Amino acid sequence: MPDIRLQNLRKDYGAVNVIENLNLDMADGEFTVLVGPSGCGKSTTLRMIAGLESVTGGQIMIGDRDVSRLEPKERDLAMVFQDYALYPHMNVAKNMSFALRLARMNKADIETRVKEVAATLDLTAYLDRKPAELSGGQRQRVAMGRALVRDAGTFLFDEPLSNLDAKLRGQMRAELALMSQRIKKNMIYVTHDQVEAMTLGDKIVVMKFGEIMQAGTPEELYRNPSNKFVAGFIGSPTMNFLTAELVEEGGTLSAKGDGFAIPLPDARKSSLQVHKDRQIHLGIRPSSFAEGPGGLKMPVILSEYIGAQSVLISELGGERVAIEVNTVVPIRAGEAREFTVQGDEVHLFDPKTEAAL
Amino acid sequence: MSIASTNRMTPYLFLAPAGLVLAFALFYPICYMIYASFLDWNPSQRIGEAEFVGLRNYFKLFGDDAFRESMGVTLKFAAVVVTIEMFLGVGLALLLDRNIRGMSVLRTLFILPMMIAPIVVGLMWRYMYHPTVGIFNKTLKSWGFDGIPWLSDGSWAFASVVIADVWQWTPFIFILSLAALQSLPASAIEASKIDGASDWQQIIYIKLPLMLPVLIVTLLLRLIDSFKVLEVILVMTNGGPGLSTEILSLRINRTASEFRELGEAAAMSNLLLIVLLILTFTMFIYNKAQDARAARLRAVEEEA
Numbered sequence: 001m002p003d004i005r006l007q008n009l010r011k012d013y014g015a016v017n018v019i020e021n022l023n024l025d026m027a028d029g030e031f032t033v034l035v036g037p038s039g040c041g042k043s044t045t046l047r048m049i050a051g052l053e054s055v056t057g058g059q060i061m062i063g064d065r066d067v068s069r070l071e072p073k074e075r076d077l078a079m080v081f082q083d084y085a086l087y088p089h090m091n092v093a094k095n096m097s098f099a100l101r102l103a104r105m106n107k108a109d110i111e112t113r114v115k116e117v118a119a120t121l122d123l124t125a126y127l128d129r130k131p132a133e134l135s136g137g138q139r140q141r142v143a144m145g146r147a148l149v150r151d152a153g154t155f156l157f158d159e160p161l162s163n164l165d166a167k168l169r170g171q172m173r174a175e176l177a178l179m180s181q182r183i184k185k186n187m188i189y190v191t192h193d194q195v196e197a198m199t200l201g202d203k204i205v206v207m208k209f210g211e212i213m214q215a216g217t218p219e220e221l222y223r224n225p226s227n228k229f230v231a232g233f234i235g236s237p238t239m240n241f242l243t244a245e246l247v248e249e250g251g252t253l254s255a256k257g258d259g260f261a262i263p264l265p266d267a268r269k270s271s272l273q274v275h276k277d278r279q280i281h282l283g284i285r286p287s288s289f290a291e292g293p294g295g296l297k298m299p300v301i302l303s304e305y306i307g308a309q310s311v312l313i314s315e316l317g318g319e320r321v322a323i324e325v326n327t328v329v330p331i332r333a334g335e336a337r338e339f340t341v342q343g344d345e346v347h348l349f350d351p352k353t354e355a356a357l
Numbered sequence: 358m359s360i361a362s363t364n365r366m367t368p369y370l371f372l373a374p375a376g377l378v379l380a381f382a383l384f385y386p387i388c389y390m391i392y393a394s395f396l397d398w399n400p401s402q403r404i405g406e407a408e409f410v411g412l413r414n415y416f417k418l419f420g421d422d423a424f425r426e427s428m429g430v431t432l433k434f435a436a437v438v439v440t441i442e443m444f445l446g447v448g449l450a451l452l453l454d455r456n457i458r459g460m461s462v463l464r465t466l467f468i469l470p471m472m473i474a475p476i477v478v479g480l481m482w483r484y485m486y487h488p489t490v491g492i493f494n495k496t497l498k499s500w501g502f503d504g505i506p507w508l509s510d511g512s513w514a515f516a517s518v519v520i521a522d523v524w525q526w527t528p529f530i531f532i533l534s535l536a537a538l539q540s541l542p543a544s545a546i547e548a549s550k551i552d553g554a555s556d557w558q559q560i561i562y563i564k565l566p567l568m569l570p571v572l573i574v575t576l577l578l579r580l581i582d583s584f585k586v587l588e589v590i591l592v593m594t595n596g597g598p599g600l601s602t603e604i605l606s607l608r609i610n611r612t613a614s615e616f617r618e619l620g621e622a623a624a625m626s627n628l629l630l631i632v633l634l635i636l637t638f639t640m641f642i643y644n645k646a647q648d649a650r651a652a653r654l655r656a657v658e659e660e661a
Contacts, residue, residue: 052547073553085544089566098562099552132651146552 010057033201041210078147283347295340394623446530479592511601537571
């Protein structure tokens with residue numbers, strides 16, 4: 001299982017440039033998730049790795065082999081498609097064994113292998129069924145099984161869970177995580193769902209307009225987003241953004257906006273000196289608000305009671321903000337409550353470049 | 358009458374005029390033809406004057422060697438042209454199903470022969486097959502070969518009409534196959550590439566099996582059509598030499614106009630109609646079976 005490197009990868013469709021100069025290293029056995037909004041180039045990147053889209057420029061290296069001009073079958077990979085892409089005229093066993101039959105593996109070995117994989121995916125009872133006779137979740141598992149029997153070096157997933165309902169998606173996500181622990185292979189997974197990205201990935205690559213905005217572990221991306229886009233994309237409910245000004249009062253730097261002032265820790269003082277008295281964007285995660293006396297008095301406009309948590313919609317500095325609090329009893333809308341925000345939990349961004357400060 | 362039953366009747370009321378026209382336009386001629394097939398009827402007589410002879414026309418046909426030969430030619434012609442056209446049409450579709458520049462123009466050019474009136478096609482090919490001034494023999498002779506008796510030798514004449522029909526009707530299979538190909542699920546084909554299928558393997562294991570329902574309907578449509586071909590052969594050979602290219606519709610035409618046996622011609626037409634009905638029913642039942650299967654599978658799926 002070699003590592004995979006994308007070097008100066010470029011993709012044009014006619015005159016339209018979709019991906020320009022993409023560089024990415026994926027370590028051996030790593031679960032990499034490409035995530036981003038529609039049209040960010042994540043699926044195109046995956047399809048180029050698969051060999052289903054031609055590469056306009058740059059290289060795709062698997063180990064020390066440049067595979068960017070090779071046929072898909074020469075790249076030693078298996079893929080799970082968004083719409084499962086099962087062969088409608090073949091039953092489950094035939095679907096799963098197609099690649100092995102093409103590779104002229106002997107019949108007894110194929111049967112053992114298919115049965116083995118079918119058992120791990122709970123598909124043994126359905127081996128004789130055609131895809132049209134299966135439910136969505138079962139088809140999804142067949143698609144997974146078809147990739148697994150191959151024992152390929154690299155597994156590619158193109159939004160494999162997006163056609164499932166919420167409950168099934170949660171189950172399959174857990175099964176996928178277990179599977180990736182069991183078989184340590186290179187996995188590249190494309191999704192637009194940041195929850196899937198966070199829960200599955202060893203490494204998350206956030207993309208926008210064909211560019212990598214940030215790549216790192218889920219924790220890195222959540223704690224230290226390098227720009228406003230990543231900060232807003234990762235985390236649920238999404239981060240609140242407010243406009244503020246950096247001011248120094250009595251030796252303490254604070255972010256001061258309309259109706260609030262949040263003192264920032266002294267450790268950040270030196271690096272923020274240059275931005276003093278300038279406008280900045282302030283990012284506060286909904287979970288960074290803590291209820292307590294002496295804080296900001298904020299009205300509860302709407303209360304979404306989920307159970308152990310509630311998401312409150314409130315207002316601060318003229319902007320809507322979401323606040324996540326632990327609840328036992330629902331909080332009613334219409335009340336005003338006090339919340340504090342710790343200075344080391346806020347994120348600051350340059351309003352022009354949107355880079356983290 | 359209650360309101361409910363009036364409501365139930367409403368759609369039939371609206372359908373009735375169309376139904377009447379259909380009944381008259383379709384069933385009247387057929388009934389007329391079936392009735393005529395029981396008569397000994399000369400074109401100079403009015404239908405009322407013709408003598409009723411029961412099944413005599415049919416018995417006469419079964420004993421008639423020329424009719425049997427004509428039936429044989431028809432079956433042979435249909436089998437040969439449809440087989441060749443299926444191979445060529447599907448093959449061309451597989452070959453031209455790709456996005457390269459100018460492909461849409463090429464595709465349009467390919468279906469041109471289908472749009473030419475059959476009489477014109479017949480004339481065109483007759484001139485091309487002409488023993489001395491036709492392009493084929495002129496070319497052969499300029500290369501130093503002997504000319505081929507395209508239309509004057511029995512086996513060559515059969516081959517010649519087959520070639521003309523293949524030229525005209527391969528595009529029909531081509532466009533239907535191409536449409537079928539282009540509506541195949543793209544991701545299944547991509548999956549097969551990832552699974553390691555070569556171009557040939559993709560065609561044999563994925564594309565052709567998925568196209569099969571369309572191909573079967575296309576085959577039946579073409580088969581039905583090839584039983585009814587008339588003008589091209591009429592113009593090219595008029596059934597000759599001998600009876601070598603006399604397909605059934607030509608024989609019917611000659612029986613009615615040359616031999617002046619309207620009753621016998623009607624009986625022949627009925628037999629041809631029965632053959633076609635069998636084919637049509639096969640198609641109908643096949644479609645029904647497909648629909649039923651799809652419905653059953655959907656039901657299973659929705660239950661799960």
